[in-house]
Amino acid sequence: MSHSAKHANQQGSKPPKEIFCYGCNKNKPSHSFSKTQLTKYMSNIANEYAPHGRTLKKHHTMCKACTPQQNSTLTCMLCTRTKPLEKFAKAQRKNAEKARCLQCMKKREEDDIDDSEPDTEDSDGSYNETWDDVL
Structure with a gap:
């Protein structure tokens, strides 16, 4: 059958x-x-x-x-040190040529805060120089 x-x-x-x-x-x-x-x-x-x-x-x-x-290390593009994958954010691991380690990213974030220009306003805010004053 x-x-x-x-x-x-x-x-x-x-x-x-x-x-x-x-x-x-x-x-x-x-x-x-x-x-x-x-x-x-x-x-x-x-x-x-x-x-x-x-x-x-x-x-x-x-x-x-x-x-x-599988690759177990990456080289940081900023400090050029080869480090284990755990030292990189998951988003950074996707593009190995542009990967930045967590330490460099933290340092850069702290540096960016300090690099901003200080405010030029006076404490009382009574006088602000304009282009007409300069010319």
């Missing part, structure tokens, strides 16, 4: 024993790849239930050794 829903609840097929790594240009065993890379690799394989496969773009699978690691 055949049913059209045969294997419908199956969670997907297993990856092949060896997968080509585009980083080192070698065939490597599937355990050399992260779960994310394996998922992306499997999405490139034709799916009989999807009309044109799962993705339109070919994913270049890379093994764990070739996958770049």
Whole structure:
């Protein structure tokens, strides 16, 4: 007896024993790849239930050794010191070339307050010089 829903609840097929790594240009065993890379690799394989496969773009699978690691430090553009990510605001981490550390941002904020011009009004406010007085 055949049913059209045969294997419908199956969670997907297993990856092949060896997968080509585009980083080192070698065939490597599937355990050399992260779960994310394996998922992306499997999405490139034709799916009989999807009309044109799962993705339109070919994913270049890379093994764990070739996958770049997350950056854990940034260099402050003001003091030029390399510091851990915790020393930078989250908004500053998004643009690494223009990142400013919390210490420099605090210092600049304090300096900006002191850089404002003092008020020239007299205490009684009776006389204010105008352009007509100067000319």
